[in-house]
Structures are given as structure tokens and as C-alpha cells.
Amino acid sequence: EPNNSLETAAPIPVDQTIEALSLPRRDIDYYRFQLTEDRTVSIVRTDPDQSCTYALRYTLYDIHGNRIGDEDCVLGDKKHTLKRGNYVLALYQERNNLRHFDLNPYHFKIDTGRPHNGEDSRYHSGKPDSKEAADGVRIAQRAYQRYLAKEYDEAVKLYHQAQQLIPQVPAVWNDCGAALYKQGNNKEAENMFKKALRCDGSYALAWRNLGVLYGRRKQYAQAISCHEKLIRLEPTGENLKFAGLTYYYAGKNRALTRSQYWTRAAALFQRSLQEKDDPVAKKHLSEIQNFFKIKKQPSHPPSVVPHSKSLLPRK
Structure with a gap:
């Protein structure tokens, strides 16, 4: 999976709905996003229907991997006041849902309160x-x-x-x-x-x-x-x-x-x-x-080195 660590976080835009699939057993999806100015953001679900039934949590990090605020946040519950810069979002199924298997994708966006057009x-x-x-x-x-x-x-x-x-x-x-x-x-x-x-x-x-x-x-x-x-x-x-x-x-x-x-x-x-x-x-x-x-290969075959005279058999 290409986005299963802080280092391989997938870049995503803000204020646009992202679709992805979360598997049980603590599958964590990491996303990287950039703010071009200081903003107050919230991480919200934007599922178009009720087909996706599992609950999601998230943890927010700065680009160096330092956690920002609480971990295991419920989507839509918190607002984060962030400085201009790069951040990483970790999304995963709620811990008590680890046995829940649902192949429907989830949808979310990083909401800055700005309409995307x-x-x-x-x-x-x-x-x-x-x-x-x-x-x-x-x-x-x-x-x-x-x-x-x-x-x-x-x-x-x-x-x-x-x-x-x-x-x-x-x-x-x-x-x-x-x-x-x-x-x-x-x-x-x-x-x-x-x-x-x-x-x-x-x-x-x-x-x-x-x-x-x-x-x-x-x-x-x-x-x-x-x-x-x-x-x-x-x-x-x-x-x-x-x-x-x-x-x-x-x-x-x-x-x-x-x-x-x-x-x-x-x-x-x-x-x-x-x-x-x-x-x-x-x-x-x-x-x-x-x-x-x-x-790494030799540019020419090694030359034959004659034996020392001292090693030649005596006549």
C-alpha cells in the first residue's frame, strides 16, 4: 500500500472530497496536505450515501511527525488552527471496529471553510x-x-x-x-x-x-x-x-x-x-x-604475470 506510513503519505488537496478504502486490522492511511496560509481546518466525512458503515478516527501530525492535538479524533468533532505549512493526516477505522469488514470506500475532505470551485x-x-x-x-x-x-x-x-x-x-x-x-x-x-x-x-x-x-x-x-x-x-x-x-x-x-x-x-x-x-x-x-x-568491469583482461625466477625448478 503506497500511503501506509508518514514517509509515504499521499499528497491531497484541501477542500476537495477524497475517496479511499480502509481495511480492518488497523489499516492506517496517511495523507499529506499543504496550507498556503494560516487556516482553521476540520476533517469531515463527505460520504454521499449510507453505504460506508464503519466509523473512522484520525490523528494529525506536522511534517516532522509530531502529533498535533489529541489522537483518535472523531471526524467532524474538532477544529484545528494551523499555521501555513505541510501536514500529515492519519485515518483509520475505530479500534472497536477492527473486525468489521466493509469494502465500500469512505469519503472525506480537509475543510478550510473555503468553497472549492x-x-x-x-x-x-x-x-x-x-x-x-x-x-x-x-x-x-x-x-x-x-x-x-x-x-x-x-x-x-x-x-x-x-x-x-x-x-x-x-x-x-x-x-x-x-x-x-x-x-x-x-x-x-x-x-x-x-x-x-x-x-x-x-x-x-x-x-x-x-x-x-x-x-x-x-x-x-x-x-x-x-x-x-x-x-x-x-x-x-x-x-x-x-x-x-x-x-x-x-x-x-x-x-x-x-x-x-x-x-x-x-x-x-x-x-x-x-x-x-x-x-x-x-x-x-x-x-x-x-x-x-x-x-565495475575491468577495461581489459588482466595480463599474465610470470613466475618469479626463484620459483622456477633448478636445472
Whole structure:
């Protein structure tokens, strides 16, 4: 099971219903989530009908595994005031239900009190009562649609308008940077990614994009720094793959230190593949493994060493 420990917690969004299956005998599902601002949250069940009959409990942890509040909390009973950051939620069947076997999935969400409406959450300003902020969100959504349609010039123009209205939202800077990158304007794209991180230093997507940009420039030291920050924030399979690719290309371009870079790349690809089967990670991992196999083999057969004369039979 991929999410049966704090280290392998599955990343999930907040304010969206998650469906999963819990087995008896103390099956524990771990989920990782991120808050981009201080919020009061509650963990609630959202089962659409009465088909799921088992009771659930949860325990909340910070990203380092320290428990927050009580353990064995009943879903919906408590509210937690949390700082911006990353957290882990452990969900499991109530202890006296361990013999209860029900193959129906359970449904829950991490409720921040904010309605989820498509891309609204992507550009949410944190000021729901502000008309200016609402206008900024709408413009950013239009920009995102232009980006998806590959109309990058129009997307950049709209993102710049949104930045005037909701400058505190990291996504409007990051997504503008992505559009600029698609245009080939790497210098301005870099500035946008950095501005996103000034808004929120834990905004993982901006770290990833900035790392990719540095990697394309062959500025591998900067790229590695960005991707190491990325996987500390969100060690998902996809992010681990991106970090592995950075180390891979750094090693490919530095023959003298290739072993060092590729050792790290291999470890990251292996972790990535534990979360999901990815052909890119698998291909590069195979190449690295073959490289180390060849390196261990002697480059030429050993020469025949003659016996010492003192060991030759006397005439």
C-alpha cells in the first residue's frame, strides 16, 4: 500500500472530497496536505450515501511527525488552527471496529471553510469579500485558459493585470512565468518564479519551475538547490523524478563527477518509482545502473604475470 506510513503519505488537496478504502486490522492511511496560509481546518466525512458503515478516527501530525492535538479524533468533532505549512493526516477505522469488514470506500475532505470551485482555489486571494480580489481571480482564470490554449502572449497580458489586483497570490506570478518560459523569455520567467517564492517560500511548484529553468541553462548547482528544496516540501513521485533528472543531466555534463551525481539521481528515481510507474524515471534509472555495471568491469583482461625466477625448478 503506497500511503501506509508518514514517509509515504499521499499528497491531497484541501477542500476537495477524497475517496479511499480502509481495511480492518488497523489499516492506517496517511495523507499529506499543504496550507498556503494560516487556516482553521476540520476533517469531515463527505460520504454521499449510507453505504460506508464503519466509523473512522484520525490523528494529525506536522511534517516532522509530531502529533498535533489529541489522537483518535472523531471526524467532524474538532477544529484545528494551523499555521501555513505541510501536514500529515492519519485515518483509520475505530479500534472497536477492527473486525468489521466493509469494502465500500469512505469519503472525506480537509475543510478550510473555503468553497472549492474549479480554478478558484488556484488563485484564491485570501480576501473573499474584496471586489478587487474577486476581479483578480477572474482575470487570472481567463489567463490560465489562454495558457492552456497556448495563447501565451494573451496569457501574459492577463496575468500582469491580475498581478496588480492580487499581488500576494503566488500562482499568478508562477503561472505568468510558465507562459513567459513557453515564449522563450527565460529571464522574465525567472523573475516571475522568484516573485512567486517571495510571496510564499513554500510554494513548491515555483521551486520546481525555477529548477527546470536553471537546468535548461545548464546551471546545475542552482537547479539542484531548487529541486532539493522542492522535494523537502513535497516529496511526490513527480517531484522526485524532476530532481532525479537534474542530477542525471548534471552528471551527464560532468564526466569527472558523474558517479557522484548519478548515485543521487538513481536514489531519487527509485523513490519516484515507488510512488508510481514512470517510463522516464525507469529509462534513466536503467541507464545509470548499466553505467555502474560497466564501470565495475575491468577495461581489459588482466595480463599474465610470470613466475618469479626463484620459483622456477633448478636445472
